[in-house]
Amino acid sequence: MPPTPPLGHRVARLYGALRCVTCHSPLRNADDALRCTACDARYPVVRGCPVLLTDTMRKTFAVHLESDDGRRMVGEYGAAASASTSVTKPSWTRWLKPPPVMYRYHPDLLKPPTSVLFDPVNGAPPLTLSVGGGPYRVGDHEITLNIGLFPNVDMVADAHDIPIADNTFDAVFSLAVLEHVADPYRVVSEMIRVLKPGGILYSEIPFIFFFHGYPTDYTRFTREGMKRLFRxxxxxxxxxxxxxxxxxxxxxxxxxxxxxxxxPRLIRKAFNGLFRCFAFPLKYLDLPLRTHPDAHILAGGFYVLGRKPSDA
Ligand SMILES: [Zn+2]
Structure with missing residues (x-):
């Protein structure tokens, strides 16, 4: 029987694996919401997106999202969504955009649908969780989890307490998210818990990179810190x-x-564009530095790619 209330088609694949945030029991359909089968806690479903938060989580996130950085973030996310649904701009307009000054190693790890990482074994789309995903979607098979009802978010939840059964996902990833959470060790342990044994985890965290409140920004990790975080x-x-x-x-x-x-903001914006136009060729100096044994001490960021142990 299809789940009612109607869940979005992506998160509907998870029906049966969704869990109560308070007592971790399975959830059942109940009119316009999901209810816990054990403690009867009620979780609303808004436009297909289940909001799986406790009152405490809801209040904490509301405080973050109502801060100056939080309001700016919500505005940016809304603009990103309307840009992606507006009439397609002519392709030449992208040449007017100043080039980025950061050179990305391994761009193939991010290309939709991240097929290098998340290729299905038997043709079925892999069950993939993007922690902190939205307002963009990396691939269509991605189920995005975030703290608010932003564009392209499939479920609202707290990554410190992912309301999903153990061993559910083929792959879990997070892109520049763990610097924004209060306890990255706990979030990583949750990401591994919801992975199937042998499932793939991919994560990126900035290192030498400016403070950016989305809606907060707490932490940076060195290369050694990454190894410890994902041990x-x-x-x-x-x-x-x-x-x-x-x-x-x-x-x-x-x-x-x-x-x-x-x-006026235009001054900094114009300078930023000019700087990028003149400085961007220098970023290619990172190519020969890629194998330098000391390059990590000033790296812009790190990634980790690994599997959940099969015997976990
Ligand atoms: Zn419960």
Whole structure:
């Protein structure tokens, strides 16, 4: 029987694995909501998206999202959604956009539908969880979890307490999310818990990168810190997402913009564009640095790729 209330088609694949945030029991349909089969806690479903939060979580996230950084983030997410649904701009307009000053190693790890990582074994789309996903979607098979009803979010929940049964997903990933959570160790342990044994985890975290409140920003990890954070994976591979030159260029851009007046905003925006146009060729110096044994000490960020142990 199809789940009622109607869940979005992506999260409907999880019906049966959804769990109560309070007591971790299975959930059942109940009119316009989901209810816990044990403690009767009620979770609303809004436009197909289940909101699996306790009152405490709801209040904490509301405080973050109503801060200055939180309001800016919500505005950006809304703009990203309307840009993606607006009439397609002519392709030449992308040439007017200044190039990024950060050179990304391994761009194939991010290309939709991240087929390198998440290729299905038997043709069925892999059950993939994106922790902190939205407002963009990396691939169509991705089920996104975030703290609010933003565009392209399939379920609202707290990554510290993922309301999903153990051993559910073929793959779990998070892109520049773990620096924004209060307890990254707990979130990683939850990401591994919901992975099937042998399932793939991929995560990226910035290192030398400016403070960015989305809606908060708490932590950076060194290469050694990444190894420790993801030690629950079977022989995880840790590498740089961005090298030292990218990190310095991005920091220099931010520093120089900081020395300009904040208003009108156009001044900093124009400077940012000019800086990127002139400085971007330097980012290719990161190519020879890719194998330098000391490059990690100033890296822009790191990724980890590993599997949940089969005997877990
Ligand atoms: Zn319950």
């Amino acid at each position: 629950g994976l079977e022989s995880p591979e840790v590498g740089m997402t961005h090298g030292p030159v990218s990190a310095i260029l991005q920091s220099a851009n931010m520093l120089m913009a900081m020395c300009l007046p904040a208003r």
